[in-house]
Amino acid sequence: MADPALFSVLVEVRLREGIADPQGATIERALPALGLTGVTGVRAGKSFRFDIAAADDADALAQATVVADRLLANPVIEESSVTVHPAGGSA
Amino acid sequence: MADPALFSVLVEVRLREGIADPQGATIERALPALGLTGVTGVRAGKSFRFDIAAADDADALAQATVVADRLLANPVIEESSVTVHPAGGSA
Numbered sequence: 493m494a495d496p497a498l499f500s501v502l503v504e505v506r507l508r509e510g511i512a513d514p515q516g517a518t519i520e521r522a523l524p525a526l527g528l529t530g531v532t533g534v535r536a537g538k539s540f541r542f543d544i545a546a547a548d549d550a551d552a553l554a555q556a557t558v559v560a561d562r563l564l565a566n567p568v569i570e571e572s573s574v575t576v577h578p579a580g581g582s583a
Numbered sequence: 584m585a586d587p588a589l590f591s592v593l594v595e596v597r598l599r600e601g602i603a604d605p606q607g608a609t610i611e612r613a614l615p616a617l618g619l620t621g622v623t624g625v626r627a628g629k630s631f632r633f634d635i636a637a638a639d640d641a642d643a644l645a646q647a648t649v650v651a652d653r654l655l656a657n658p659v660i661e662e663s664s665v666t667v668h669p670a671g672g673s674a
Contacts, residue, residue, distance in 0.1 A: 504630050526653055530636035539595050539630040545621035555619060562617055
């Protein structure tokens, strides 16, 4: 196995379609008071960034997906997307 | 002015560097129990997706930046990044 390298991970966790999003609805109702009337469909979610030591891209993605599915997202109501870059790049 | 088109916006809100992140620290402490020991530097943030009606890309980005800076992020402790795509594409 190669020496592990460091990868930057971005996980975005979103509520699944059809799941009520009161935080997003509240934001949407607040926008006209700022003079913004063209905003629709606001959905609030979570984002997580971390570094992961892995042998290669595929290993980093596999480990990050475990983190996302088992710790960061509730798969009953949320879905997650995972992006992996070599550390030092931008995600 | 051209007819407004619909743009998909993704706003990521992160705590600024140096601001304590107890949620991220808690996640990091929980990971060894899942058998993941190579994860470091966990930072928790928020993500928001919405659609915005705007004349063009630049207008959509300008409006979305107002939403991010005035409503979604607390600029004292948070920074935000805004990504705009024509609606129908993937962000």
